[in-house]
Amino acid sequence: MSEPAAVVVLVSGSGTNLQALIDACADPAYGARVVAVGADRDGIEGLARAERAGIPTFHLKVKDFDTREEWDAAMAGAVAAYDPDIVVLAGFMKLVGSTFLALYGGKVVNTHPALSPSFPGMHGPAEALAYGVKVTGATLFVVDPGVDTGPIVAQRAVEVAPDDTVETLHERIKIAERGMLVDSIGAMAREGFVVEGRHVRIGGLDPLD
Ligand code: GRF
Numbered sequence: 001m002s003e004p005a006a007v008v009v010l011v012s013g014s015g016t017n018l019q020a021l022i023d024a025c026a027d028p029a030y031g032a033r034v035v036a037v038g039a040d041r042d043g044i045e046g047l048a049r050a051e052r053a054g055i056p057t058f059h060l061k062v063k064d065f066d067t068r069e070e071w072d073a074a075m076a077g078a079v080a081a082y083d084p085d086i087v088v089l090a091g092f093m094k095l096v097g098s099t100f101l102a103l104y105g106g107k108v109v110n111t112h113p114a115l116s117p118s119f120p121g122m123h124g125p126a127e128a129l130a131y132g133v134k135v136t137g138a139t140l141f142v143v144d145p146g147v148d149t150g151p152i153v154a155q156r157a158v159e160v161a162p163d164d165t166v167e168t169l170h171e172r173i174k175i176a177e178r179g180m181l182v183d184s185i186g187a188m189a190r191e192g193f194v195v196e197g198r199h200v201r202i203g204g205l206d207p208l209d
Helices: 014-023 045-052 066-080 098-104 126-131 166-192
Strands: 005-011 033-040 055-060 086-089 109-113 136-141 152-159 194-197 198-201
Touching: 005 045, 005 055, 005 066, 005 166, 014 045, 014 166, 033 166, 045 055, 045 152, 055 152, 066 098, 066 166, 086 098, 086 166, 098 109, 109 126, 109 166, 126 166, 136 166, 152 198, 166 194, 166 198
Parallel strands: 005 033, 005 086, 033 055, 086 109
Antiparallel strands: 109 136, 136 152, 194 198
16 A cells, blocks of 8 residues: 555644544545644644644744745745645635745645635635525635635535524534545545646546655
8 A cells, every 4th residue: 555645734723624634544544644733823722633643733823924925935834844745724714825835736725614606715604694595515625826716626515404503504514524524635645636727636546645
């Protein structure tokens, strides 16, 4: 069996998506390994989850840099130290910039709690609820310079219940999101993937090595 794909995960919060990936990686057949976890802040459960799993961590705060560009370059450098095959933004509440994408463009995926192209940005579950949609969900996409606009890897649908609050809806979306993330990253790691315009094709390729 070839080496597992090296995955760096960036987080900003509770890290339940990260935990799902860490748990999946415990199975050697999964085909991926979380080699480091980074964040834009400290004191978060996401970093604590990584530490408990013995995974190296780092955090870089925007406010500790003179410019956003310098922060972006530092983030890119910190990630590069782990030479990842895939970078997963899992609840990472910052946009990565041009230096980061120049290094990792096409290999960075982000998970978003809405069905793209609906409700991009920070408030997907709240905006879906306010709009009155009956179905929303989660989207995994390859990051481009826009806000939640990149080519779509996978989507999972979640029905909106009449009595949903933002919290109950987001919690159900997150269950779907974790399954989507684990299934997709495993498939990408084992089967390889390529971005062709708006389309992401998994499989039929050499596995990542
Ligand atoms: C996820 O729903 C993610 O899409 C959104 O914030 C949530 C992060 O959850 N941006 P967690 O930190 O993985 O628990």
